[in-house]
Amino acid sequence: SAQVQKIPGAYGVETYVNRGILNKELGKLDKALNDYNKAIKLNPNHAKVYINRGNLYSQMEKYDMAIIDYDKAILLNPNNDIPYIGKGSINGILSQTDDAIANYTKAIEINPKSSIAYNNLADIWLRLNNLAKALEYVNKAITIENSESIYFQTRGEIYKAKGLYENAICDFTKSLSLKDDIKEAYKYRGECYRELAKVTSSNEKEIEYNALAEADEKKYEELNKLAHK
Numbered sequence: 001s002a003q004v005q006k007i008p009g010a011y012g013v014e015t016y017v018n019r020g021i022l023n024k025e026l027g028k029l030d031k032a033l034n035d036y037n038k039a040i041k042l043n044p045n046h047a048k049v050y051i052n053r054g055n056l057y058s059q060m061e062k063y064d065m066a067i068i069d070y071d072k073a074i075l076l077n078p079n080n081d082i083p084y085i086g087k088g089s090i091n092g093i094l095s096q097t098d099d100a101i102a103n104y105t106k107a108i109e110i111n112p113k114s115s116i117a118y119n120n121l122a123d124i125w126l127r128l129n130n131l132a133k134a135l136e137y138v139n140k141a142i143t144i145e146n147s148e149s150i151y152f153q154t155r156g157e158i159y160k161a162k163g164l165y166e167n168a169i170c171d172f173t174k175s176l177s178l179k180d181d182i183k184e185a186y187k188y189r190g191e192c193y194r195e196l197a198k199v200t201s202s203n204e205k206e207i208e209y210n211a212l213a214e215a216d217e218k219k220y221e222e223l224n225k226l227a228h229k
Contacts (some may be wrong), residue, residue, distance in 0.1 A: 013043045017052060024056055032056055047076035055084050063090045081107035081114050088120060100124055115144040119151050126158055134158045149179035156188060165192040183223035190216030 016223060020035030036053040039046065054069035070083035084107035092098035101124060107117040122138035125131075138155045145151065156171030172189035175182060193213035197206045 009177060011045055013039045013049070016042070017046075019048055020052060020056075024052075024059075029056060029060055043075055047073045047080065050076070050083050051080070054083065058090055062095065066090055072077075073195070078206060079110055081111035081117065084110070085114070085117055085120070088117070092120065097124060097128065113144050114221065115141040115148065115151065119148075119154055120155050126154070126161065129161070131158055131162050135162075147178060149175045149182060151186055152178070153182060156185065159186055160192055162201065163195075165195050168192045169196075181223060183220050183227065186216040186220040186223065190220065191215075 016035045016039035020032045020039065023029070023032035023035060033053070033056055036049055036056065039049045040053070043049070050073040051068040054066045054073065055064050057066035057069060066177045067087060071087045072082065083204040084103045088107065089102035090098045091097070091103060102119065104117045104121045104124075110123075111117075118141035119207070121137075122134045122141065125134035125137060135155070136157050138151060138158060141148070141151045142155065152171045152175035156168045156175060159165070159168035159171060169189055169192050170186045172192070175185045177188075192212040193209045193216065197209035197213065200206050200209065
């Protein structure tokens with residue numbers, strides 16, 4: 001019978017990777033890094049470990065190290081969209097707009113169903129105030145994946161920027177129905193209610209909108225305090 005070829009350290013690699021993921025989720029970032037380093041030592045050609053370590057470095061704000069790991073992952077597996085998304089995310093943080101657009105576009109080229117790449121592109125075009133392009137990309141993201149809270153949050157921000165406050169409120173409400181602790185969604189929805197209160201000719205509506213705005217502002221403050229504890 002044919003012998004199964006064993007890859008040296010293969011089993012150890014997965015153990016370290018899984019423990020690294022767990023440590024990262026528990027906020028034990030140094031321990032997670034140690035696990036990923038051990039995994040890479042056992043198998044230096046494991047593309048996914050470089051992605052995991054790149055994500056960790058990004059979370060630790062060690063962006064140069066993260067980019068090195070994403071590039072290594074791309075070298076090992078050029079057909080994976082995830083490291084391009086990782087690089088695009090860092091570009092966005094560092095305001096390297098052209099690089100971010102290039103990396104997200106490459107991710108979509110590799111994986112046309114990469115909803116996160118479409119959403120992140122929409123976010124960049126929103127920042128650049130190209131609202132038509134931003135809306136086009138976020139709609140693609142929502143078409144691919146319509147249960148992701150952040151995509152409705154992005155589209156809500158685009159509608160808000162366009163002055164379409166009722167549309168924005170619908171999307172922020174949808175976003176919060178999927179994940180009810182997004183403080184920005186309360187903040188922006190409250191701002192939309194304030195804008196509607198200003199333009200309504202109905203005194204009753206004005207009171208209603210301002211009350212809704214106040215409730216959202218209060219919720220935003222509560223979540224903000226929790227985030228800074």
